Amino acid sequence: MSKNRLHKQGSGFGHWSFTVILIIVLLWWFIGFATRDCRKNTDCQRDSYCDYRYTCQKIPVIDGGNAKDILKQNSFFYLLIGGIIGGALTYYVMRKEVESKGKEKSAEHKEVVQK
Structure with missing residues (x-):
């Protein structure tokens, strides 16, 4: 074989x-x-x-009455407002985290300097 x-x-x-x-x-x-x-x-x-x-x-074909319904359904304005509010909240939370980390580092630095 x-x-x-x-x-x-x-x-x-x-x-x-x-x-x-x-x-x-x-x-x-x-x-x-x-x-x-x-x-x-x-x-x-x-x-x-x-x-x-x-x-x-x-x-x-979009006639006059149908166009108004379509414009009422446009939610771009609400999305824009939600995006602005979400961005502001994210900025606020991130800024607080950075400030708290900075305070922790400065407290650690003061302890090291005092020793």
Whole structure:
């Protein structure tokens, strides 16, 4: 018996299974590519656009009443106020920690000097 197993002939199941899986993946990709409604916005009608699922969607029109609802839902102002308050609190807490560490170091320094 030979100790060299590199030249041993296998059943070939690994090669066939890889080939079958590769063919299935390529067919799946090709069918998905071929069944797209659109590939770019110009493939759709004038009042439509091509979305991320490659289907043509109507462009939404914002009228006067709808625009007011959208503006009411805008929460940028509240996020800005929350960010400012959070930043101020973080600054205050960090400043207190730095001051307390400074006082501890100065107390240690005074003890060393007195000895």
